[in-house]
Amino acid sequence: MIYFKDGEFLNEDQIQVSADDRGYAFGDGVYEVIKVYDGKLYTAKEHLERLVESAEKIRINLPYTMEELTEIVESLQSENQLTLGHIYLQVTRGVAPRAHQFPENSVPVVMGYAVESQRPLQNLEMGAAMKSVEDMRWLRCDIKSLNLLGNVLAKQDAIEAGCQEALFVRDGLVTEGASSNVFGIKDGVLHTHPANHFILNGITRRVVLQLANELEIPVLEKEFTLAEALDMDEFFFTSTNAEITPVVMMDQQPIGQGVPGPLTRKLQSAFNRQIPQLTAAGHAEERESNGPAS
Incomplete structure (x- = not known):
């Protein structure tokens, strides 16, 4: 290297x-x-x-x-x-x-x-699980700093619970994931925490908001509670490496029908169309993994 x-x-x-x-x-x-x-x-x-x-x-x-x-x-x-x-x-x-x-x-x-590193095709197709944890990090999460101990502990807590990602909750309100931003979908509206000092304004987060605008999906950048997160029809988290990963379980409860939802799939397909062309092998693997939803 x-x-x-x-x-x-x-x-x-x-x-x-x-x-x-x-x-x-x-x-x-x-x-x-x-x-x-x-x-x-x-x-x-x-x-x-x-x-x-x-x-x-x-x-x-x-x-x-x-x-x-x-x-x-x-x-x-x-x-x-x-x-x-x-x-x-x-x-x-x-x-x-x-x-x-x-x-x-x-x-x-x-x-x-x-x-x-490979694309997380299994999580992209089948979905992932999240575990909520108290957000005890410092108050400048908008800075992508090397101070990640809170994130590390939260991620480990999630992994030990058999989940792929942790969901930070501060004073009852959902902020973001341990290494991701989070989105919920309720009645066709995309919900996400506003880009302030409580979260990192992720680059993939920004891409998703742009895609939602192009797809005419309404967006509400407003805090929501953990109870509201559990009641979402769909949920997903985003990051550079996670891309748009559906969440099908949270705190051992199914989100919606317990499978990736239609608007999440729509956003995934739009994301796939605008990233640089994948290799032929990557396309074949994606088609096999995602089926018609790709």
């Missing part, structure tokens, strides 16, 4: 991380995950713009322009000959002796790598 770190492309045995890196010591940094389909970056511009925004929110001055960041992720894809997977890009405040305040002269550390 070829990595990028601070202006250089390096082999795995050349990559090193300092014990004094503030990302290691404090989680003092931000990151992005950019999907690659058939060797093409998907929504890279939106991801990199959010990386810049996240860095600005925690007062890190990125040492690269948008054009240079784009060249870095494109090079990571080509150098690793990545066809299907994602590019991980991370920025920390830099290397400095451990102290809570910002160091005066540290230089941000930028690192990235490529990961091969």
Whole structure:
């Protein structure tokens, strides 16, 4: 694997991380995950713009322009000959002796790598289960920071309960998933939490809202309760790697009829049509998995 770190492309045995890196010591940094389909970056511009925004929110001055960041992720894809997977890009405040305040002269550390990963076809076709957990994270979830301990604990709680994702609930209101945004459908209306500091405004979330507009599906960006979530006709979660994953069970209760619903399928099909062309093998696998709904 070829990595990028601070202006250089390096082999795995050349990559090193300092014990004094503030990302290691404090989680003092931000990151992005950019999907690659058939060797093409998907929504890279939106991801990199959010990386810049996240860095600005925690007062890190990125040492690269948008054009240079784009060249870095494109090079990571080509150098690793990545066809299907994602590019991980991370920025920390830099290397400095451990102290809570910002160091005066540290230089941000930028690192990235490529990961091969398949589409989650079984979950996309059959649906997934979620477990609700109390949202005890900090109040700046709009920043895609390295501080993910709350997300990690929630995800583990869900996995141990036999679920694929956790559903955060703060003061009785559904916010998002441990590594996703969430949507419910009730009486033909798409419901989702507004994009404020309680959630990350996901790139796939934005794509879904655009697709809903094109498909003339009404959208209500307003908080809803866990009880309302359980009473939805359909439910799904979204992320760069999860795409649009139907939720058929929540807290051991079926959502709707306990199968992926028609509007979720409609959004999945619209999503599939606008991502870069999949490989022939990927198309065959998708048709076999999704059947007529694809």
